[in-house]
Amino acid sequence: MSNPSVASLAINERVPLLDALRxxxxxxxxxxxxxxxxxxxGHEADGSNYWPAAYDQFAEQVRNALFSGKFNSLFSLLxxxxxxxxxxxxxxxxxxxxxxxxxxx
Numbered sequence: 001m002s003n004p005s006v007a008s009l010a011i012n013e014r015v016p017l018l019d020a021l022r023x024x025x026x027x028x029x030x031x032x033x034x035x036x037x038x039x040x041x042g043h044e045a046d047g048s049n050y051w052p053a054a055y056d057q058f059a060e061q062v063r064n065a066l067f068s069g070k071f072n073s074l075f076s077l078l079x080x081x082x083x084x085x086x087x088x089x090x091x092x093x094x095x096x097x098x099x100x101x102x103x104x105x
Contacts, residue, residue, distance in 0.1 A: 013089070022078050028071030031063065 051060065 015085075018078055018082060022075065022082075025071045025075035025078060028067050029075065032067045032071065 051057065
């Protein structure tokens, strides 16, 4: 069922930089979660007991320093920017044409 009054964002209205940053943030979140994908949920979250060698511990420390929490924050920021952009675009469209938009306010 398609609703003609609800339209998706046109390609020329998208911001390529935001899309690229969103993909970069998702890649970072994936990198941080990769060790957890290898083992069951009953083990330590960081997997440090599985890689006791010094170089493995160093690699984990580098991963934590470069990726931990930063990409979640970036993704959240980009979500907020996109949400605000969509709200503005929706409110400008509803003034001229009867378009149905999802908005909380």
